[in-house]
Amino acid sequence: MTHDRRVLVHDDKAALIESVATRFLTKMADILHEQGHAHVVLTGGSVGTGVLEAINASPDRDSVNWSKIDVWWGDERWVPRGHADRNEGQARAALLDHIDIPAGNVHAFPASDEGLDIDAAADRYAAELKSMAAPESTVxxxxxxxxxxxxxxxxxxxxxxxxxxxxxxxxxxxxxxxPKPPPERLSLTRWVINSSERIWLVVSGPDKASALGLALAGASRDEVPVAGIRGRHYTDFFVDGEAAAEVPENLIEQPQ
Structure with a gap:
């Protein structure tokens, strides 16, 4: 059963990033204690990368057993492996290259210079997801x-x-x-994202306020794709004050 979506508003982008990083480290420790292993899906962008940098800078970083975590991505730009636009490269520089995580636990999307066409690359990532899934599942x-x-x-x-x-x-x-460059990309689909136990949407800036307000006020997923996102148990919007400008008041909670 999916719980209601929560919106937790932070004073500014810096406070938002620090809060999410701290929460992630605490949650990972809890999950690993409870079930021994975890799968995490990363995102790109300045805020997503900023959270990874804050995790890396935290004194609690190494309290997490990173060897028990598998890392995936929600999407990737179809560019060569070392290209600056790749979410993978940004995540490696921000965090993954600095922690003790086995190479086999980092599941990057194929790159455009690896001898596959983009459709074959999508099929390969789908097969990799399935290889790590429970017998009755595909992810x-x-x-x-x-x-x-x-x-x-x-x-x-x-x-x-x-x-x-x-x-x-x-x-x-x-x-x-x-519609946003580069034009060719690989992406998980909505139902796969929604199969996640917890979805953490981390959003900053006044340019996000309209989309966030529409999504939380009941816009259609075709008009505003984020409106169609709900995790299996938790769907949390971590936002700064600027991004929260049009969020319905009754949905806002104060961060703990």
Whole structure:
């Protein structure tokens, strides 16, 4: 059963990033204590990368047994492996290269210079997800999935009025005509994201306020893709004051 979505408002972007990083480290310790292993889905963008940098800078970073965590991505840009636009590279520089996590626990999307076309790359990532899933499933149990939100309300690489947000069968899709460059991308689909135990949307800035307000006021997922995001148990919007400007008051909680 999915719980109601919560909105936790922070004073500014810096406070938001620090709070989410601290919460993540605490939650990972709890999850690993309870179940011994965890799967985490990362996002890109300045706020997502900022959270990873804050995790890396935390004195509690090494209290987490990173060897018991598998890391995935919600989407990736279809560019060469070392390209600055890749979410993978940004995450490695911010955190993954600094922690004791086995290489086999880091599940990056294929890159455009690895001899696959984009459709084959989507199929490969889908197969990798399935290889780590329970026998009756096609994807692992994602314990925490991070998402950013675009000014148009897109999440991962699922954009308004495009087929990707409506995909109900595939686990991974190739996006060929993204309205945001680069035009070619790979993305988890909405139902896969929604299979996550906890979805943490981390959102900052006044340009996100309209999309966030519409999504939480009941807009359609086709118009505002983030409106269609609900985790299995928890869906938390961690936002700064600017991004929260149009959020309905009754949904706002104060961070603990």
């Amino acid at each position: 692992p149990q994602f314990d925490v999935t991070f998402l950013g939100v675009g000014p148009d309300g897109h999440i991962a690489s699922l954009f308004p009025h495009m087929q990707g947000i409506r995909e109900n069968d595939l686990t991974v899709i190739a996006v060929l005509n993204s």
